[in-house]
Amino acid sequence: MIDTFALALGHGLLAVALMRLVLRDGLDVDPLLDDIKSETAGNRKAASALGRNEARRSRGEHGAKSDESAP
16 A cells, blocks of 8 residues: 555656646747847848848948038
């Protein structure tokens, strides 16, 4: 009888611990994953011609600077 109780108690506690681990909020959240996604999106945008042109315009390399120097 005691062997059955000890076996059931041990397995029950393991089941409770497993359920607490599985139901944690932070289990599926990886903080580095957001950084990797944003870096990948930035690299993808910079690799396209449209992205390079947009970056140039935002820096003002061919936009406002060339208009200011014209007489």
